[in-house]
Amino acid sequence: MSIHQRLAKLNPRQQEAVRYIDGPCLVLAGAGSGKTSVITTKIAYLVQECGMSARRIAAVTFTNKAAREMKERVGQMLKGKEGHGLTVSTFHTLGLNIIRGELKALGYKPGFSLFDPEDAKALLRDLMNKDAQVDAEQINAVQAQISQWKNDLILPGEALSHAADDDQHFAARVYEAYGRHLKAYNAVDFDDLILLPVALLQRDPEALARWRRKIHYMLVDEYQDTNVSQYLLVKLLMEERKTFTVVGDDDQSIYAWRGARPENLVTLGEDFPRLNVIKLEQNYRSTGTILRAANTLIANNPHVYEKTLWSEMGQGAPIRVVVNRHEEAEAERVASEILTRRIKERAEWRDFAVLYRGNFQARLLELKLQHYQIPYKLSGGTSFFSRNEIKDAMAYLRLLINPADDNAFLRIVNVPRREIGPGTLEKLANYATERGVSLFDACHELGLEQQLPARAVECLGRFTHFIDGVRRRMDQGDALAAIRGMLHEMDYEAWLYQNASAPTIAEKRMANVWTLIDQLEKSMKPALGNESPEERAEQAGEEDDAETDDVEAAISRLVLRDILEQQAEEDDTDRVQLLTMHASKGLEFPHVYLMGLEEELLPHRNAIEAGTVEEERRLAYVGITRARQTLTLTLARQRKAFGELMDCVPSRFLDELPPDDLEWEGRPDREDPDKKQARGQDAIAGLRSLLG
Ligand code: ATP
Ligand code: MG
Secondary structure, eight states, rough: OHHHHHHHOOOOHHHHHHOOOSOOEEEEEEETTSHHHHHHHHHHHHHTTTTGGGGGGEEEEHHHHHHHHHOOOOOOHOGGGGGGEEEEEEEEHHHHHHHHHHHHHHTOOOOOOOHHHHHHHHHHHHHHHTOOOOOOOHHHHHHHHHHHHHTOOOOOHHHHHHHOOOHHHHHHHHHHHHHHHHTTTTTTTTHHHHHHHHHHEEEEHHHHHHHHHHOOOOESGGGGOOBBBHHHHHHHHHHOOOOOEEEEEEGOOOOOOGOOOHHHHHHHHHHHHHTTEEOEEEEESSOOOHHHHHHHHHHHHHSSSSOOEEEEEEOOEEEEEEEEEHHHHHHHHHHHHHHHHHTTTOOOOGGEEEESSSSSGGHHHHHHHHHHHHOOOOOOOSOOGSSSHHHHHHHHHHHOTTTOOOOHHHHHHTTTOOOOOOHHHHHHHHHHHHHHHOHHHHHHHHHHHHSOOOOHHHHHHHHHHHHHHHHHHHHHHHHHHHHHHHHTTTTTHHHHHHHHHSHHHHHHOOOOEEHHHHHHHHHSBBTTOOOOHHHHHHGGGGGGGTOOOOHHHHHHHHHHHHHHSSSOOHHHHHHOEEEEGGTTOOOOOOEEEEEOOTTTBBHHHHHHHOHHHHHHHHHHHHTTTTTEEEEEEEEEEEETTTEEEEEOOOOOHHTOOOGGGGGEEEEOOOOOOHHHHHHHHHHHHHHHHHTT
């Protein structure tokens, strides 16, 4: 299909959004109105009609899943070389690429490590335990505070002046030490992937000019969920050319808790006065009934921009609300229904999605699906990357590219067993801290012999010698062969067999490790959004050490993917999709089940307490608008919480849906009208406070 034919399929407003390329453009529209379609078509339009090189275009979105989908859609439009060098990625991957291209300017050495939240927590624990024993909750609080500062672009040295109370003062001091240590480990954390590029582009005009030369057009999906630093990244890159398209829906803003600023929609208009705002109103996804439910629900939130969504998809079936005795009955019901509906409606497994508020809700459902032998895919939750064997293998990879990565060192120094005890490690750590070197480097130092028994020094030496050998082989030629050789040489498989309760388990674990290495190999091959070394060298200029660090880049990407999605590799086979409402953003499915429509679950108890029910309502709106043909809402009368069976109250959101469109099964007693009125008062008070 030519680009002209593609354009002809869009409605006039969508066409306008695609064709407008001379200035900043904001598409503000409700769910399923074709915002993402505008982005993908526009990429093709820029390349095929405007003759822009794909290499100059960067499209960003929020989740890996969404980036993958977008890549796929664009891949169908751009043929052969047309798509070469195009960036379609998450914000964090874009940030990672900028960091990789600017290591020198940032003061990092090649082969830096990316700390996942667990690594970061371990470092924080060390730092915080120095003064006094702290518990997990305190560490989490400090970690969240640091993350918030980073998202708001507050650097370690500045946090103290932003600290409002004792807790924040404490956090600010930890933040400073944390920043110093990360730098010493040549490591960055997840939030740094945005913070570092933004801070660099702000202070270094040459770096800014480099990246402005590289990226000529930017497209951002799910713009309502950008945080301060992500917005600044877009703004910095595009301030001069003013050529970008961002699309979003304020009603789908569901990441305020992670620093997202839906006000960025307003800020954009202030920063770019010539902003062309385009609204889309036709929904192409859902039946009239589903759309009416979504519109009616979200009308309960105050609105900055009014939107009216309509659809030509016909009224469709009513929305079913299924009340179950308890949570197990709920899971049983969903599983058995999918089994029969698949046959009755001639659907595929993949046509069904089950969405829920929290990952824990998937456990019972998984059991039931297994019972009926229904294939399913769980997004998030227990992930491929959180398996022990994968964490071990990742730690080896990280240590290979950056021996200063102490967390990686500690994880595997004794895996498989090398007779290096905790006492030895503690002395080693003290020695390293005193001298300000990494654990790995400390092993090489002669002075260590005075601190440790000869036997311990020998064991440590054997380990570092082994790693050094692998590193040398990696540098000399086939890095992957060196990595595979390492796994054989240390006989990781034997270790797995020793530690597994059954041989089949060990077998499976070893297979997982090989899968990881295969993934690594795959991600080294140039693909869409994944440029070849020459191209990367060309773009980043002479500073890039692309020749040698291809495997490093691939490992960083693996670590990033691990953090981003915490799940196994993409899987296109025919399976029922299980995912949280947060993870479902941007996706669509013919048949959707929303589970657990109960007070304290959706809306979540924390949100009720914190007075942020509006965000929960948006979350429900996102969930509902994923459905194309049918929507089923389920709830339980009783649910186990804190080891006890508790009575559940149906979600207030059920009251906010058009009653005539709902078909109840097992309707609970009507609620007492006083309670309902009290809730109404809450909502009004919330609105007033919002309007100031
Ligand atoms: P969300 O807010 O959920 O991310 P969206 O606004 O990004 O939704 P899309 O995912 O782009 O919406 O589109 C929703 C569905 O409508 C898709 O299946 C898409 O192919 C289809 N669609 C979009 N525009 C048109 C059109 N002009 N004609 C027919 N189908 C369309
Ligand atoms: Mg979309």
